[in-house]
Amino acid sequence: MLPVQELVSGHVASDDVPTRFVARAHADDAPATAAAPVPVIDLGRLCRQDVAGADDDEAAKLRLALESWGLFLGVFGQPPEVKQKLTNLVDGKDFQLEGYGNDRVRSEDQVLDWCDRLYLKVEPEDDRNLALWPTHPDRFRDVLHKFAEECTSVRDRLLPEMAKALGLHDDYFSNQFGDKADTYARFNYYPPCPRPDLVFGLKPHSDGTFISVLMVDNNVGGLQVLRDGVWYDVPTRPHTLLINLGDQIEIMSNGIFKSPVHRVVTNAEKERLSVALFFSVDPERHMEPAPQLVDENQPALYRKVKTKDYIAGLFQYFSQGRRVIDTVRI
Numbered sequence: 001m002l003p004v005q006e007l008v009s010g011h012v013a014s015d016d017v018p019t020r021f022v023a024r025a026h027a028d029d030a031p032a033t034a035a036a037p038v039p040v041i042d043l044g045r046l047c048r049q050d051v052a053g054a055d056d057d058e059a060a061k062l063r064l065a066l067e068s069w070g071l072f073l074g075v076f077g078q079p080p081e082v083k084q085k086l087t088n089l090v091d092g093k094d095f096q097l098e099g100y101g102n103d104r105v106r107s108e109d110q111v112l113d114w115c116d117r118l119y120l121k122v123e124p125e126d127d128r129n130l131a132l133w134p135t136h137p138d139r140f141r142d143v144l145h146k147f148a149e150e151c152t153s154v155r156d157r158l159l160p161e162m163a164k165a166l167g168l169h170d171d172y173f174s175n176q177f178g179d180k181a182d183t184y185a186r187f188n189y190y191p192p193c194p195r196p197d198l199v200f201g202l203k204p205h206s207d208g209t210f211i212s213v214l215m216v217d218n219n220v221g222g223l224q225v226l227r228d229g230v231w232y233d234v235p236t237r238p239h240t241l242l243i244n245l246g247d248q249i250e251i252m253s254n255g256i257f258k259s260p261v262h263r264v265v266t267n268a269e270k271e272r273l274s275v276a277l278f279f280s281v282d283p284e285r286h287m288e289p290a291p292q293l294v295d296e297n298q299p300a301l302y303r304k305v306k307t308k309d310y311i312a313g314l315f316q317y318f319s320q321g322r323r324v325i326d327t328v329r330i
């Protein structure tokens with residue numbers, strides 16, 4: 001498969017798309033009508049509760065990280081031969097998770113997404129595959145490092161708050177992450193698509209992570225979230241990060257916190273970019289509902305599963321348009 005960006009620049013007539021991208025029959029799916037009521041949390045205030053005086057510093061660092069946007073977008077503006085050096089196809093054919101290109105194509109009938117992505121392991125730091133980290137634009141590596149550090153500190157501020165909200169000990173979730181917790185960065189680039197009525201930028205899915213921290217395009221919407229059978233637009237809001245809960249916290253919270261199904265719709269005129277940092281627990285650890293949240297009135301809703309196996313299932317199920325969390329429900 002060519003990167004979608006190259007398909008768009010050369011191969012597609014203006015009102016047509018290759019059939020492999022057609023995800024939905026024309027108008028089979030009413031467009032989202034309302035904006036999702038996404039709660040806004042001031043992280044500066046959250047920090048202030050914990051460490052007196054630390055908030056200004058933190059807020060300034062976070063601002064710096066958010067200003068990296070132009071630099072991240074610059075990756076997709078490089079000529080094809082520069083991006084090809086970062087390819088996710090070993091010897092031009094064998095798919096590896098990390099790198100630049102399309103997601104894995106497992107079968108002829110898999111519906112494709114109108115999206116090119118660069119996927120990089122960021123933590124543990126020793127496992128970084130720097131050969132796949134762009135050197136153009138300059139400073140990309142430094143900025144991704146910094147951005148990941150800042151988002152990790154956001155994660156570490158949130159974990160105790162989420163544990164407390166469930167009546168668990170402050171450290172409960174932090175302890176679940178383990179020493180070898182992994183973090184991946186995913187840069188999503190959605191070229192303009194001539195048939196938004198037929199094609200998704202990203203098919204409906206939930207994230208298999210604990211939490212994902214998303215920086216979405218300020219100018220172009222497209223992310224939608226499913227709630228009670230209705231798709232809602234997620235509003236764009238400058239200078240905010242979107243925190244999305246993933247399957248791992250749904251399992252550990254015994255279903256009290258939900259990992260929402262979301263998707264990205266395409267846009268006929270505008271390109272769109274998003275950057276996601278996916279925070280997962282140590283792949284060698286098992287996850288299960290917190291024992292404190294299980295009793296005879298509230299039986300466990302999910303079975304215990306090794307994180308590594310869960311993540312492997314995630315990619316397989318995603319390519320089939322299914323959810324791996326359904327396989328661990330009791």
Ligand SMILES: O=C(O)CCC(=O)C(=O)O
Nearest residue numbers: 186188216223264274276
């Ligand atoms: O592009 C977006 O806004 C969402 C991306 C996303 O859901 C993902 O990468 O898992």
Ligand SMILES: [Fe+2]
Nearest residue numbers: 205206207262
């Ligand atoms: Fe997602």
